[in-house]
Amino acid sequence: MTVPTTALIRSGPLLAAATFFAGTALAQEPGQFDVDPEAAERALERALVQTGSILLPAGAAEVAPYFSFQRNESEVAGVPVLVGNQLVGTTIATDQNQATAGVILRAGLPWAAQLDLNLPFTYQENSTEQRVLGASLTNDSQDSTGIGDVVLTYTQSLTGNDPDRPAFLASVSYDSDTGDRENGLYLGTGFQEVELALTATTRQDPLVFSVRVAYQHGFENNHIQPGDQYSLAAGAFLAVNPQTSLQFGFTVAYTDDYQYQGRTVSGSDQFAASLNLGIATILRRNTLLDMAINVGLTEDAPDFAFVVSLPIRFNFR
Template structure:
């Protein structure tokens, strides 16, 4: 299950350099007035706030409270074949056809505080509601009746702690570079925390494991260092990011495969934001995650020794509208472009700066 959310990009920084250094216009030759520099900073802030977690460096002493709501929908059809072929056109065995529909609703509250002109930290607390419907049929059993199963889960998700530091001033044509470090805690109910039952075929042979309810968290600690880049080119903003997620392995007991080592994740993304005017901006980008194999200590028939590598890619676009000096409303739409990505994801955010 992919969490909505898919992966984060950090692509924005304050356009104002450190105190005492003059800001220049887009040509890089004529010093801009403080009013012009402030206007550019506000535009970049609006552009970066469209998509989730762009890494805006909050001004010193300012607290930003950001309520957010998102909905992700996934719909997939899978065909599992257990048998052998006599000739290429003839299969002897069992064909299981299943259709899975999953809806994930996430309400989150983020608190972000700027300690200095270059350093900020935040905490994000999510609440998840997951609904999943499974419709399947065994093609060789000669029955027109589908088997329907429904499951759901609701509760606290994985709380995230993040810190960002602006590494340079972005002068002389260089992009702004921001170092990012994120920690995800296993506060949500993980896959190994919920009740499980063994799924058997018509002959009583185990063919898999089914969860009694949907988990709301990963169940593992993870640490994500990375970098984000932003290049202002008035009126557009170009951005990119690169990060690596390391997940700690844990012993889940012999019935769950022993020591489980979740696959690490390589994340990258890029895109562009464009300001239509002082209040409205638009963003278009692409996010991609490469999830490596998950390994188990035991070579169980139910779990297997390894899972294949997973590719998750999505195209995102959105709009942001400045409602007041301290409030911006943003709407983002993500469309999955790989098999394991959610079909669609809608995110609404309302950051309020105090």
Template structure:
């Protein structure tokens, strides 16, 4: 195996396992097995970058996502290029999402890891609507909606393909359930959309992925390619006072991300990355609606990782959207704790 120093190992463990280990104290009992990989020698004997065999990581996370949009709609027709007859409306929408997640990861072997995640989602939307040339008061009409509930529970498996030589390749598959409230199960507001905000997508999905990790002293380069397959399902839709069954096939998603991590010292590291997602058009009853859109989501992310002690780390990350469809801002805080 190619030799690389402690700094690269720290970053590699932070990127893949979500945590890095502090140096092992000298007074540790010799017969006590380490809870995390601490030394280069340990890596040589067990060069796994996933959760070690028999170890359990409890990862507590909290994320804050903010997204806003401003739209102007015109209902009418033009008489002259500078004259519009009809109704002009300006909408200002602010959407805030708080997600508390509890994730457990267990190392079945040094190559194979299993993961489960349970999210609790709180959503708050503020929608302001103003009729620019309508009758009555010019004051905007403001409505707020909020809801909190269980989100979509996820389960995942990760397998490290090679162990001895870099770059390391990790294959994974993630399953998403429909435990969160579906957009088709919540009441609808005729003017503002949802009267009660959903906390799930309403459709199960399967996401295979492949991750590459390349240690380059003293940094680590990573890249990830994934595909989200949303499984088609039948939903009940109310239209013109009648409830009918409709077949919905949400657009699948291709995702690619890449970046680098750099260890400043054995306790602290930071990372920079770029992410791109392409969401294909959805289908209704086997055909694509005329207003369906192909979405492009690009974002840039920065993160910092600090090892509080040999079992606990603190991860802080920020993400900024680069395209109109991507969330404007996201802040996440994670605290992985390793048990044996």
């Protein structure tokens, strides 16, 4: 999931980590502290599962309720208007807020495979304002609430468990286009989509590096053929103490021009890039708190997004 909070929210877990280190330093001799390797491995492993970098063991399952929010602001030139005896340019500012609450169900399968099911419920608000000389000329807003796109993902390991070699995962995802449409707003993508992805991870203790490349194809709907999308995501994961890991990464994605009634709409391609920061901490033996923020680096990327999830693991073996 990418995902997606402010520096204030981020500072809480980081402050807790700092407090942990301070307390450990007081309890031990200078330069010495006790670390449970198995606990540290659990924290890092749980964080890697959330990003699709490794798989759940066979016989394990996770229920991961989550909440995400993203905001995007854009501004384009509008039609000039007559002010007095002079034509004055206008601007059209659009603000979009989207909040999603949902649950991701994960199941570890035999033969080193995993199945994921994402069930979202979304609220979206769009507001459009036309401005002239800094003053509001017109203002319009719409909002919609309902089911988002249900997404099913199957992931298969392509390599063994040799820690000295990179591990590769192949996955296929299906976006069902179940998102509601109300007041002209889509609560999903508006298209059925299939995505193929390849993920590689390698370990250089105490770091784990992950790279993911993906190709996404959307199917025509209402005479609109969405452009194919090519994306690259890279990240590094660091186990900072037995209970907590940090994530640093970036994502870039290019989407081709879309077609309307068989004709390509020139200039409709998009390039989105974002910076991703995350923290995951074990609350209980089977419960993880995972938080991440995404900051848009290009005009086509959401300006800001955050996600908070609470994966709960069950072992049936």
